[in-house]
Amino acid sequence: MRVVKKKVLVDVCGPVDLSGDEGWVAFDAPALVGASLRFVSGEPDGNRYRVRYYRDAEQQLRARIWFGPETEGPPGHSHGGAMAAVLDEVLGLAAWAAGHRVVVGNLNISFRNLLPLEEVVTVESTVISAAGRKVMVHGRICLGETVFAEAECLCITLPGK
Numbered sequence: 001m002r003v004v005k006k007k008v009l010v011d012v013c014g015p016v017d018l019s020g021d022e023g024w025v026a027f028d029a030p031a032l033v034g035a036s037l038r039f040v041s042g043e044p045d046g047n048r049y050r051v052r053y054y055r056d057a058e059q060q061l062r063a064r065i066w067f068g069p070e071t072e073g074p075p076g077h078s079h080g081g082a083m084a085a086v087l088d089e090v091l092g093l094a095a096w097a098a099g100h101r102v103v104v105g106n107l108n109i110s111f112r113n114l115l116p117l118e119e120v121v122t123v124e125s126t127v128i129s130a131a132g133r134k135v136m137v138h139g140r141i142c143l144g145e146t147v148f149a150e151a152e153c154l155c156i157t158l159p160g161k
């Protein structure tokens with residue numbers, strides 16, 4: 001039964017276009033951090049999230065992300081926790097992509113607009129600073145001029161690694 005239900009949803013959702021902007025270069029996250037990031041990135045044809053990573057011309061990490069029906073919170077829109085999970089992964093990964101082996105210590109999010117389901121949006125990230133064990137990364141989920149959520153992410157480097 002479950003398999004049938006999932007297949008129906010896949011058919012309903014269909015393929016999505018996760019291509020990047022001009023000048024973006026594909027970024028292989030599993031090659032850098034391993035294959036553990038399954039919650040957000042683990043089902044590229046599923047109905048939760050579909051994600052593709054890039055570096056932009058300034059080498060900052062970018063993600064194209066589709067929020068599927070399984071991320072629903074308010075009717076027809078993404079759950080805030082679903083947006084938080086994406087920001088946790090992308091901003092933590094941005095620190096890794098900049099050469100820091102980190103986990104996220106603090107993630108401060110402002111939700112600015114409801115994010116409609118089955119929309120392909122962009123996650124922008126900028127590594128702001130690195131001092132001692134603290135790496136600050138800022139980011140936002142947006143589409144054109146619309147910002148759905150913005151975040152400040154304090155990453156802490158893992159000791160002894």
Ligand SMILES: CCCCCCCCCC(=O)SCCNC(=O)CCNC(=O)[C@H](O)C(C)(C)COP(=O)(O)OP(=O)(O)OC[C@H]1O[C@@H](n2cnc3c(N)ncnc32)[C@H](O)[C@@H]1OP(=O)(O)O
Nearest residue numbers: 033088089090092093096102103104105106133154156159
């Ligand atoms: C392997 C592949 C990984 C790929 C990652 C990519 C994206 C994934 C992102 C994630 O989902 S990470 C998972 C969510 N995060 C966690 O579960 C982290 C859980 N917390 C911890 O493991 C520890 O609390 C942590 C490593 C963050 C810090 O513990 P430590 O004992 O190593 O450090 P310590 O507590 O001594 O703090 C070191 C410094 O960081 C500061 N700090 C630590 N946690 C903080 C916090 N939450 N807020 C503000 N500052 C914090 C702390 O004040 C201190 O500052 P000072 O050096 O100035 O004294």
